[in-house]
Structures are given as structure tokens and as C-alpha cells.
Amino acid sequence: MRSFIVSAIGSLCLILSLINHSSACTCFCLDTPEGPVFGSNLDLLFPADGLVFINHRGIEKEGFEASPTGETAKWVSKYGSVTFNLAGREWAFGGMNEAGLVLGSMELLKAEFPEPDHRPGLPIGVWAQYVLDTCGSVEEAIEVDSRVRIEDAAPPIHYLIADASGNCVAIEWLDGEFVCYSGEDLPVKAMSNMRYASALAAYEQGGPSWWWSNPGQSAERFATAHERNESYDASRDPNAVNYAFGTLIHGVVAPHTKWSIVYDIGKREIWYGTVVSQPVKHISFENVDFSCDAPLKMLDVNAPLEGDVEESFIPYDSETNLKVLHTLCERYGMGISEDVASGVVRHIDSFECAE
Numbered sequence: 001m002r003s004f005i006v007s008a009i010g011s012l013c014l015i016l017s018l019i020n021h022s023s024a025c026t027c028f029c030l031d032t033p034e035g036p037v038f039g040s041n042l043d044l045l046f047p048a049d050g051l052v053f054i055n056h057r058g059i060e061k062e063g064f065e066a067s068p069t070g071e072t073a074k075w076v077s078k079y080g081s082v083t084f085n086l087a088g089r090e091w092a093f094g095g096m097n098e099a100g101l102v103l104g105s106m107e108l109l110k111a112e113f114p115e116p117d118h119r120p121g122l123p124i125g126v127w128a129q130y131v132l133d134t135c136g137s138v139e140e141a142i143e144v145d146s147r148v149r150i151e152d153a154a155p156p157i158h159y160l161i162a163d164a165s166g167n168c169v170a171i172e173w174l175d176g177e178f179v180c181y182s183g184e185d186l187p188v189k190a191m192s193n194m195r196y197a198s199a200l201a202a203y204e205q206g207g208p209s210w211w212w213s214n215p216g217q218s219a220e221r222f223a224t225a226h227e228r229n230e231s232y233d234a235s236r237d238p239n240a241v242n243y244a245f246g247t248l249i250h251g252v253v254a255p256h257t258k259w260s261i262v263y264d265i266g267k268r269e270i271w272y273g274t275v276v277s278q279p280v281k282h283i284s285f286e287n288v289d290f291s292c293d294a295p296l297k298m299l300d301v302n303a304p305l306e307g308d309v310e311e312s313f314i315p316y317d318s319e320t321n322l323k324v325l326h327t328l329c330e331r332y333g334m335g336i337s338e339d340v341a342s343g344v345v346r347h348i349d350s351f352e353c354a355e
Contacts, residue, residue: 027104035266048258058292080290091125099136100164279306
């Protein structure tokens with residue numbers, strides 16, 4: 001059974017790699033007097049169906065691929081979280097946890113992941129969920145790489161992660177090595193689809209003077225996000241969430257932007273809209289039950305809603321989760337057998353409360 005699941009995960013990672021090769025994204029962290037505000041755009045050439053999940057604390061979980069010593073990643077979620085998922089449960093594109101840790105993912109074609117070693121591996125979406133499950137700070141997120149390995153089969157990607165204190169880290173895998181930038185090494189709290197060091201070097205060499213001729217590209221989006229962050233004035237723009245949305249939908253928008261998400265970390269609130277359902281939706285952690293024995297809930301990211309949506313979440317069911325996965329595969333012309341899809345979902349559905 002274990003070998004079947006690993007094979008299934010390999011198929012799913014191949015599909016996700018095709019998706020990411022058709023995508024681009026931008027993330028940034030805006031410092032405000034009331035705490036950090038994090039913005040994230042998903043840019044995708046094809047329609048972006050997906051689910052918003054309420055993930056519980058206290059859930060015992062296990063990865064798919066064993067290390068050469070036969071060890072799989074095993075953990076208990078320390079924090080509850082709300083995540084936005086393209087491929088179903090546990091495959092997080094981005095999200096925020098109870099501690100105020102926020103993670104955003106972006107394509108990076110130049111990423112090169114490590115070879116298998118003593119660490120158990122996790123696919124990209126599950127790696128992201130692992131971080132949200134177990135980490136309450138940027139420092140803890142940086143330490144994840146010492147425990148689990150992001151799988152080489154995963155599509156190329158890098159991450160921007162922020163915590164409630166306003167600390168941020170850019171995480172990449174370059175030439176098989178884990179690379180991170182934080183503190184003084186992260187003068188620009190933004191990322192797009194270039195290596196962080198390359199984007200920063202281009203910006204410092206006067207990139208904005210010529211990027212206007214190449215709208216929507218990675219370098220321009222990196223520069224624009226930074227300039228918007230630097231231009232923020234709380235006395236002039238008291239609503240930081242609206243300001244962040246302005247950056248997402250006017251400043252760093254790309255021709256194929258599908259989702260725009262703003263995380264108000266200090267208030268533990270999420271605001272989002274999609275190209276299919278543009279009215280802004282709102283989720284407050286004050287109205288979310290993250291306890292282990294609470295019903296697992298989800299919401300169609302494109303549901304025609306507006307305003308507070310906590311009461312619109314519905315109980316999780318495997319059939320809907322499978323449908324999202326199959327629809328995603330069909331959109332990209334990649335068939336996936338019922339056995340493969342069901343094997344992945346059954347494994348994830350086996351996760352239960354640790355107590």
C-alpha cells in the first residue's frame with residue numbers, strides 16, 4: 001500500500017509541475033503600526049478552482065515517501081490554520097495559522113531540490129502544510145529543512161513566510177541546497193518568480209527605469225511590491241488591508257491573476273477575492289473552531305459570496321475533494337486514474353486526532 005501511495009504522489013506531483021509551469025505569483029509583507037499585512041496573488045493561465053480549508057490542531061499526520069532508512073515524516077499539528085488549496089486537502093498553496101505565521105508560494109523555474117538523503121520527504125503542498133502545522137515563527141520555519149526534505153519530484157517553487165512579529169524569510173532551494181534570506185539579508189519583503197538575490201540585485205541596479213516596458217513580469221512585480229511597501233503611510237492610508245489589495249490588483253496584477261489574498265496577521269483575519277467571484281470575502285479566526293474534535297470544514301474558493309463567510313463553510317467530504325483534484329487534472333490534460341486519486345485522498349482522510 002505504501003509503494004502505491006508513493007507512486008500516486010509522483011503522478012500528482014507531475015500534474016502540479018505542469019500547473020506551476022503555467023503560473024506566476026507575487027507575495028509581499030507590509031509593515032504597519034498594527035502589525036504585518038501579507039499579500040499574495042495566484043497567477044495561472046487556466047481556471048483556478050480550489051478549496052479553502054479549516055485545518056485543526058492536534059491532528060496526527062504522516063507523509064508519503066520514506067527516507068532510505070524507512071522513516072516517514074510524522075507529526076501532530078500544533079496550530080490550526082486556514083489554507084487555500086488547488087489540489088485538495090493538505091496540499092496548501094498558502095495560508096495562515098493560529099500563531100500568525102503566513103506562507104505564500106511562487107513558481108521558481110531555477111529551483112533545484114535536494115537529492116534523497118536521511119530526511120523523509122514531503123511534496124510541496126504537504127511541506128507547506130507541515131510548516132503551518134508546526135511552526136509559530138520564522139525561526140521555526142527555517143529549522144524545518146533540517147527535519148524534512150522537500151521532494152525533488154515536486155514542481156519548482158520558493159516561499160515567502162512571515163510571522164506575527166513582522167519577521168520574514170525567503171526560502172529557496174538552489175543547486176540542491178537550502179537557501180534562506182531573513183533579517184538584514186532580506187531588505188525587500190517581497191518575492192515573485194526570480195531568485196531572490198537576482199531580483200534584489202536587479203532592483204538595486206536601477207531596474208525600475210526600464211521595467212515599465214515589460215509589464216507583469218517578475219522583476220517589475222518585485223520592484224512594484226517593494227515600492228508600494230515603502231510608500232505606505234498609515235496616516236494617509238489607515239486601512240492597510242485595502243492598501244495591500246491595491247498593491248495586488250493594481251500594482252502587481254498579471255494578465256492571468258486568479259486569486260488575491262490579504263492576511264491581516266495582527267488581527268488574524270483573511271480577506272480574499274477571485275477572478276470568478278470578485279467581491280471580497282472575510283474570515284476571522286475569532287469565528288473559527290480549530291479544535292481537534294470539531295467537524296472538518298471547507299469552502300469553494302470561487303463561491304459567489306461576499307463579506308463574512310465563516311458560516312458558509314460546509315463539512316468536508318472526500319467526493320468533493322476528489323472532484324477538485326480530477327477537475328484540476330482535466331484542465332491540464334493530465335488523466336489521473338481513480339485508483340491513484342483515491343489512494344492519495346484515502347491516506348489523507350486517515351488522519352485523526354492524536355488524543
